[in-house]
Amino acid sequence: MSAEPSIFEIAQQTQYPVDAFIFIQRGLDYTVRHIHGDVPKDLDPEDESTNRHVTGQQLCEGLREFAINQYGLMARAVLRRYKIYATEDFGKLVFAMVDAGVMRKTDEDTLEDFVDVYDFSEAFSNELQLSQ
Numbered sequence: 459m460s461a462e463p464s465i466f467e468i469a470q471q472t473q474y475p476v477d478a479f480i481f482i483q484r485g486l487d488y489t490v491r492h493i494h495g496d497v498p499k500d501l502d503p504e505d506e507s508t509n510r511h512v513t514g515q516q517l518c519e520g521l522r523e524f525a526i527n528q529y530g531l532m533a534r535a536v537l538r539r540y541k542i543y544a545t546e547d548f549g550k551l552v553f554a555m556v557d558a559g560v561m562r563k564t565d566e567d568t569l570e571d572f573v574d575v576y577d578f579s580e581a582f583s584n585e586l587q588l589s590q
Contacts, residue, residue: 462559472554474547482521482551483580486512486561511564512539514571517552518545522581534582545575 469476485554525533549572
């Protein structure tokens with residue numbers, strides 16, 4: 459019986475640092491809670507009938523909001539440090555974890571769901587963040 463790989467092992471197989479994977483995991487949790495609410499105490503997270511799924515587009519939007527909440531005006535700079543330059547990078551990180559068995563997807567989920575969801579220069583513009 460083989461254990462699923464650690465985030466460190468997954469990161470070694472990609473261009474992304476470990477912190478990028480941690481950001482995605484934390485941002486996914488943030489997004490799921492934002493869309494579906496807190497997890498009820500009696501809910502079994504392994505129960506396949508429990509649908510707390512988010513789409514690639516929803517996750518990209520949630521990750522944007524999470525990054526701004528966490529890093530403020532430095533959000534884009536922090537993401538650059540994680541080698542995340544576009545929403546497609548979010549998808550590559552997610553699918554690296556899916557392929558490693560750390561995350562799950564539906565049959566409908568594809569990497570293309572993450573392509574060009576928004577432009578980083580606009581989504582993380584300091585002017586936009588200051589007006590919110």
